[in-house]
Amino acid sequence: MTVGSAPADGTAPGAEAAGATADALRVDDLHVAFPTRDGVIRAVAGVSYRIARGRTLGIVGESGSGKSMTALAVLGLVPRPGRILKGTVRVGGDVINGLDERAMSRVRGARVAMIFQEPMTALNPVLTVGAQVAEAWSLHRRADTGKAREAALALLARVRIPEPSRRYGDYPHQMSGGMRQRAMIAMPSPDIPKS
Numbered sequence: 001m002t003v004g005s006a007p008a009d010g011t012a013p014g015a016e017a018a019g020a021t022a023d024a025l026r027v028d029d030l031h032v033a034f035p036t037r038d039g040v041i042r043a044v045a046g047v048s049y050r051i052a053r054g055r056t057l058g059i060v061g062e063s064g065s066g067k068s069m070t071a072l073a074v075l076g077l078v079p080r081p082g083r084i085l086k087g088t089v090r091v092g093g094d095v096i097n098g099l100d101e102r103a104m105s106r107v108r109g110a111r112v113a114m115i116f117q118e119p120m121t122a123l124n125p126v127l128t129v130g131a132q133v134a135e136a137w138s139l140h141r142r143a144d145t146g147k148a149r150e151a152a153l154a155l156l157a158r159v160r161i162p163e164p165s166r167r168y169g170d171y172p173h174q175m176s177g178g179m180r181q182r183a184m185i186a187m188p189s190p191d192i193p194k195s
């Protein structure tokens with residue numbers, strides 16, 4: 001994907017400052033390539049964008065233009081033999097590309113998450129949705145089961161799953177597509193804001 005020299009900018013007008021107001025996500029001159037027998041496929045060719053905290057950036061482009069690869073690269077999940085040739089990914093001002101797998105896994109658990117397009121395959125069909133949300137919540141914390149259940153119920157409510165305490169025990173196939181997708185959104189969420 002080539003977004004050209006002018007970066008797509010999700011920054012709020014006037015939200016320009018260093019430190020505490022560092023962009024939630026900033027990508028600079030990202031290049032991703034796949035070596036193949038027929039030569040190198042340049043999947044992402046010089047993409048730059050910034051997203052300020054609380055802002056949303058939509059990326060639109062034709063099929064095969066590199067939208068998914070640019071997102072996967074942010075999480076260090078470019079599939080082999082593809083790799084990032086060049087570029088910088090910053091989360092809250094910290095450079096995260098080039099971290100080792102352990103450090104990247106911590107970033108993925110706590111700071112950046114991806115909601116994939118296939119919520120049915122992303123959820124385990126033989127475990128209840130509630131248990132999966134609770135497990136995801138527990139993964140990056142030390143907490144007992146009761147606390148995890150309580151947190152999972154709050155997360156299900158927060159993503160507008162109706163009657164969370166009843167729905168907690170639903171298996172993925174018992175929920176609507178939208179509910180499953182929202183359950184996925186609940187899963188990697190960091191702490192629930194106190195608001």
Ligand SMILES: Nc1ncnc2c1ncn2[C@@H]1O[C@H](COP(=O)(O)OP(=O)(O)OP(=O)(O)O)[C@@H](O)[C@H]1O
Pocket residue numbers: 034036041042043044061062063064065066067068069070079080081082
């Ligand atoms: N394993 C691979 N080997 C070689 N090329 C690949 C591989 N995976 C992806 N590509 C190429 O990388 C380019 C970018 O793919 P990407 O999946 O990012 O496109 P996209 O913009 O998300 O498309 P869509 O809108 O169809 O989802 C495509 O040209 C694709 O063919």
Ligand SMILES: [Mg+2]
Pocket residue numbers: 067068069
């Ligand atoms: Mg895609």
